[in-house]
Amino acid sequence: MMKKIKLTRANKSITLKALAPYYYQQRALGHGTQEVGKLILKIDSLPADKRATFSTEEIRLMRITINRLRNERLGKGQYTDAADDMLLKLF
Numbered sequence: 001m002m003k004k005i006k007l008t009r010a011n012k013s014i015t016l017k018a019l020a021p022y023y024y025q026q027r028a029l030g031h032g033t034q035e036v037g038k039l040i041l042k043i044d045s046l047p048a049d050k051r052a053t054f055s056t057e058e059i060r061l062m063r064i065t066i067n068r069l070r071n072e073r074l075g076k077g078q079y080t081d082a083a084d085d086m087l088l089k090l091f
Helices: 009-028 034-045 056-075 081-090
Strands: 002-007 050-055
Touching: 002 009, 002 056, 002 081, 009 034, 009 056, 009 081, 034 056, 050 056, 056 081
Parallel strands: none
Antiparallel strands: 002 050
16 A cells, blocks of 8 residues: 655654664664665655655654654653654654
């Protein structure tokens, strides 16, 4: 299943900030990083404020990593509106 999502500049930024640590963590553990790497490149190359189509697996990966980033920021008492906004778009 595919889903179209509009990525604003803020949502692109928060998604890339969430995916990058996951990519490096998986790489350090010796796990495959090809799918995450492709998703990072796809999001980075998209123009802001345009709708893009993402697969179920890509959306699942974004949800997991953005939620992880959100929870980490909440644990530190930091601002999470951008992460919350992006998570709402994914659900």
